[in-house]
Structure formats: C-alpha cells, structure tokens
Amino acid sequence: MNIQDIRSYFPILDQEVNGKKLVYLDSAATSQKPVQVIEALDRYYREYNSNVHRGVHTLGTKATDGYEGAREKVRKFINAKSMQEVIFTRGTTTALNIVAESYGNANLNQGDEIVISYMEHHANIIPWQQVAKKTGATLKYVPLTDDGSITLENVEKTVTSNTKIVSIMMVSNVLGAINPVKDIAEIAHRNGAVMVVDAAQAAPHMKIDVQDLNCDFLALSGHKMCGPTGIGALYGKRELLEKMEPVETGGEMIDFVGLYESSWKELPWKFEAGTPIIAGAIGLGAAIDFLEEIGLENIEAHEHKLAEYAMERMSEIEGLTIYGPKKRAGLVTFNISDVHPHDVATVLDADGIAVRAGHHCAQPLMKWLEVSATARASFYLYNTSEEIDKLVEGLIKTKEYFSDAWI
Incomplete structure (x- = not known):
C-alpha cells in the first residue's frame, strides 16, 4: 500500500x-483516525449500542462480543499470554496510576527505591512521586548521556538491591530516543525489581512483544495509534495482577456484595469498575486491525x-x-x-x-x-x-x- x-x-x-x-x-500528541475506526464507532452507536456483560439480549451480546473481541486484539498486538493480562483503561496515564497505586503502595516500604529517568513523561513521574510520599520509598533517576540517551552502564549504577520498581518509557516523546527496555528489564529483575514500560510512544510505531521484553507491566494509549481518545490498556503479568487490589470499586468488577464485605471478579474485570469504555475499545480494535494491515x-x-x-x-x-x-x-x-x-x-x-x-x-x-x-x-x-x-x-x-x- x-x-x-x-x-x-x-x-x-x-x-x-x-x-x-x-x-x-503532531501525531505524538494524538494521531489522526482512519475511516475504518470512525466507521467502527459509528456502527456501534447506530447498530448495537448496549451495555456489556450484564444482559442476555441480542444487542448486549453483540456489544460484549465486540468489547471482548477488542481485548483479544490487544492481547495479540502485544503478544500477552492471556486476555486476563489485558486491562482496558482510559490511557497510559490511568494504566501507570493503577500500577503505582495498587502494586506500588502494597509492595514499597521505607528505604525501597523506585527508578525512573529524566526523560519521563509526567504520567510516569507524578504517580511515583505520590507513592514515594506515602510509602517512604526513594525516587531515583537514571542519568542521561550528553545526547539524551539512556545507557545500560548508567542503569547498572542506578539500580541496586534496594530497587523494587523500575519504570522507563520505551520511546521518548521529546528526544525520540528508543530505550533498551528489554535489557533494562533484565537488570531490574537481577536486582529483584519489577519492570514497568511506558509504551505510549512505542505502540503506534513498532512491534511490541511483552513476552520477549519480559516486562512486568506495560501501558499504552489508543489515541496515539489511530484509535479513539479515552481508551488504552494496561498489560500485567497474571501472577502480579492476581495479587493486586483494584484501585476503583463499584459495579461490574464485583463477584459478590454483602452488607459489610464484597469480593471481586476474576481478571481482568476486577480492574474495570463501572460501565467500561465500550465504543473506545471497539474503535481501538479497529485501529489495531488497520495498523496490522499496513x-x-x-x-x-x-x-x-x-x-x-x-x-x-x-x-x-x-x-x-x-x-x-x-x-x-x-x-x-x-x-x-x-x-x-x-x-x-x-x-x-x-x-x-x-x-x-x-x-x-x-x-x-x-x-x-x-x-x-x-x-x-x-x-x-x-x-x-x-x-x-x-x-x-x-x-x-x-x-x-x-x-x-x-x-
């Protein structure tokens, strides 16, 4: 083509x-949308607008199929092992906040370290600042070389046995630097830390394989990859997500609600409280189809x-x-x-x-x-x-x- x-x-x-x-x-801020995505959104609202998971009528079933079908497209797009490892969010910012609030608050203590870099987007800085304040953990920055690159040598010097979380963007939205996140993940794991990848600027432009990267979490935004605004995804290794508590609670994410105790649905739905972003997910699925065709x-x-x-x-x-x-x-x-x-x-x-x-x-x-x-x-x-x-x-x-x- x-x-x-x-x-x-x-x-x-x-x-x-x-x-x-x-x-x-200005596609790094938000990409434009192809007719395939626009038509997918229009088709949903015109033909089968309905809530998901809750009803047995025809429109509800079709909407659920479209929503969960989009999740499978995201899974294949990043090569996650299971659909249970793909959580729909409002975007990269929400996804990173979930990791910080749920995993970070539960696993960080006084003296622990969070490692990020000077090139990070605010979405990959402020959540960690907030968690550090709550837990007493220390926020550390990987220094950059003169041209704005991250070297593995500098990562090795910054990550220590006290480091519990390393969170680095895969591609810089300012410098254009393509960071060696696979090698950084290996350094993080060697020191007992988990690896979080901000893939907002990477997912639209290059093939991502979370199993090959061996990252523990990865966040992306649909609107930068030809999809609608207000939709994104968080990937997390199943064994980590299962131990994490939801950040939002309410309808849709529950299994049983009593007067004084409640229990959660299984993955991935325990992280998707309320009516989900149905049209956005369907539009993101159409965007993935388009990108993979190209x-x-x-x-x-x-x-x-x-x-x-x-x-x-x-x-x-x-x-x-x-x-x-x-x-x-x-x-x-x-x-x-x-x-x-x-x-x-x-x-x-x-x-x-x-x-x-x-x-x-x-x-x-x-x-x-x-x-x-x-x-x-x-x-x-x-x-x-x-x-x-x-x-x-x-x-x-x-x-x-x-x-x-x-x-």
Missing part, C-alpha cells in the same frame, strides 16, 4: 487550514526515513538546535535561537502546519536541556517527505520574520 492510498483513509487530512493544505505533524515494520521503516530526512533538512537552518540522539523514532524536537517555540508554532499554523510547542509534559527533561520549552514535529504513517519540505520552508520563513522584526 503506497503513501497516497494510506492518506486516503484519513479524511481530516483532506482539508485546508488558514487557506493552506493541512500538514499535520504492518508495524513498514510503519517503523517509513518513520525512520522521515526522521532522517527531517534532521538532514532542518540541520541546514542556521541557528536551529535539534535535541536528542541521532538514532531516533519519528519525531524531531527543536528550537530556533531567539524565537520562542510558541511563536514558531503560531507562524507555522498560519501556513497550515501543525506542530507542538511547550514542555511536552516533560518539565524535568526541559530543565535538563536547560530550556523552558521546545517545538516538536512528529511523524506517522500518513506523513510525506514533501510535508517535511513544507515544514523547512515554514521554519526558514519563521526565522526571517523574527529576524526582520528585530531590525
């Missing part, structure tokens, strides 16, 4: 913004080419700084000297080019980079080299505009 065929599935791309053809370069290997290769081309072209612009290692996923984070990233994004938007500007929910990393904010162009399966050329033209225009403004 060629790039134009792929783009034809995304109706939002066929529009003008501010009188210019839309160039969408091929994750093809998507990854396409994005690597775009990232290489973007770095080559953008390096030609004097005064432009690119952050992160040379080998990276499909995004480029940058600054133009003497121009605030918000101004860069505003000028580009006037030409129909959408990029992200700000701290990217990674303020500790911004401090490490010694900047307050950056601009970011992120690529996905529907982007082209011609769009990168338009980005470069827009950046040159931005630089010239602000240079003239200072004269």
Whole structure:
C-alpha cells in the first residue's frame, strides 16, 4: 500500500487550514483516525449500542462480543499470554496510576527505591512521586548521556538491591530516543525489581512483544495509534495482577456484595469498575486491525526515513538546535535561537502546519536541556517527505520574520 492510498483513509487530512493544505505533524500528541475506526464507532452507536456483560439480549451480546473481541486484539498486538493480562483503561496515564497505586503502595516500604529517568513523561513521574510520599520509598533517576540517551552502564549504577520498581518509557516523546527496555528489564529483575514500560510512544510505531521484553507491566494509549481518545490498556503479568487490589470499586468488577464485605471478579474485570469504555475499545480494535494491515515494520521503516530526512533538512537552518540522539523514532524536537517555540508554532499554523510547542509534559527533561520549552514535529504513517519540505520552508520563513522584526 503506497503513501497516497494510506492518506486516503484519513479524511481530516483532506482539508485546508488558514487557506493552506493541512500538514499535520503532531501525531505524538494524538494521531489522526482512519475511516475504518470512525466507521467502527459509528456502527456501534447506530447498530448495537448496549451495555456489556450484564444482559442476555441480542444487542448486549453483540456489544460484549465486540468489547471482548477488542481485548483479544490487544492481547495479540502485544503478544500477552492471556486476555486476563489485558486491562482496558482510559490511557497510559490511568494504566501507570493503577500500577503505582495498587502494586506500588502494597509492595514499597521505607528505604525501597523506585527508578525512573529524566526523560519521563509526567504520567510516569507524578504517580511515583505520590507513592514515594506515602510509602517512604526513594525516587531515583537514571542519568542521561550528553545526547539524551539512556545507557545500560548508567542503569547498572542506578539500580541496586534496594530497587523494587523500575519504570522507563520505551520511546521518548521529546528526544525520540528508543530505550533498551528489554535489557533494562533484565537488570531490574537481577536486582529483584519489577519492570514497568511506558509504551505510549512505542505502540503506534513498532512491534511490541511483552513476552520477549519480559516486562512486568506495560501501558499504552489508543489515541496515539489511530484509535479513539479515552481508551488504552494496561498489560500485567497474571501472577502480579492476581495479587493486586483494584484501585476503583463499584459495579461490574464485583463477584459478590454483602452488607459489610464484597469480593471481586476474576481478571481482568476486577480492574474495570463501572460501565467500561465500550465504543473506545471497539474503535481501538479497529485501529489495531488497520495498523496490522499496513504492518508495524513498514510503519517503523517509513518513520525512520522521515526522521532522517527531517534532521538532514532542518540541520541546514542556521541557528536551529535539534535535541536528542541521532538514532531516533519519528519525531524531531527543536528550537530556533531567539524565537520562542510558541511563536514558531503560531507562524507555522498560519501556513497550515501543525506542530507542538511547550514542555511536552516533560518539565524535568526541559530543565535538563536547560530550556523552558521546545517545538516538536512528529511523524506517522500518513506523513510525506514533501510535508517535511513544507515544514523547512515554514521554519526558514519563521526565522526571517523574527529576524526582520528585530531590525
């Protein structure tokens, strides 16, 4: 399938913004949705909208089949052993909070260590800060190399026999760094710790095999991988999830409720209180079907080419700084000297080019980079080299505009 065929599935791309053809370069924040996903959501609401697990009527059965069928698609997508190891959540943030609140609070004590890195998204920092405050555990950070990479040597120096949890993002949403989480998991396990992987920026772009990674938990978000917003998944090894207490309680997750005691359903439903995100799960299932039809290997290769081309072209612009290692996923984070990233994004938007500007929910990393904010162009399966050329033209225009403004 060629790039134009792929783009034809995304109706939002066929529009003008501010009188210019839309160039969408903000997929790391949220991806666009193909017609297959839009139609799956529409079909659910039009044809079999109903609650799941609770009724025996036809619509309820069809909705339950769609919801649990989507769980099986997620299981296959990440190669989990069992559907019981896949919990639907609102996204990566919720999934990481479940691990922190349920596993962290039950297994951490004074003197224990939680190890994360300076490049983590706030969703993989704040839950651990909160757990550390409650339990007396110590939060430690793996240092980064000059180009923003995590080395196994630095992991070895940071993880100790007191470490109980290591939580690292698989791909940085700012630096584009692809972290060696499989090797980090081996170091964590050797020291008696569990390994948590934030795969929000990895799952949309590369094949994930949780059994090969041997991670204990993994979190992902549907909206970054062509699925709807408000849906994601937490993978956890069954033996760990079975020992964990639910974070939310109420309907749907219970087995028996008495006046003073209650018991929980088996996995995965004990972690899914209330009416679940039925349409979102069905939409995520459709997104997985779409991505697998394209091929994750093809998507990854396409994005690597775009990232290489973007770095080559953008390096030609004097005064432009690119952050992160040379080998990276499909995004480029940058600054133009003497121009605030918000101004860069505003000028580009006037030409129909959408990029992200700000701290990217990674303020500790911004401090490490010694900047307050950056601009970011992120690529996905529907982007082209011609769009990168338009980005470069827009950046040159931005630089010239602000240079003239200072004269």
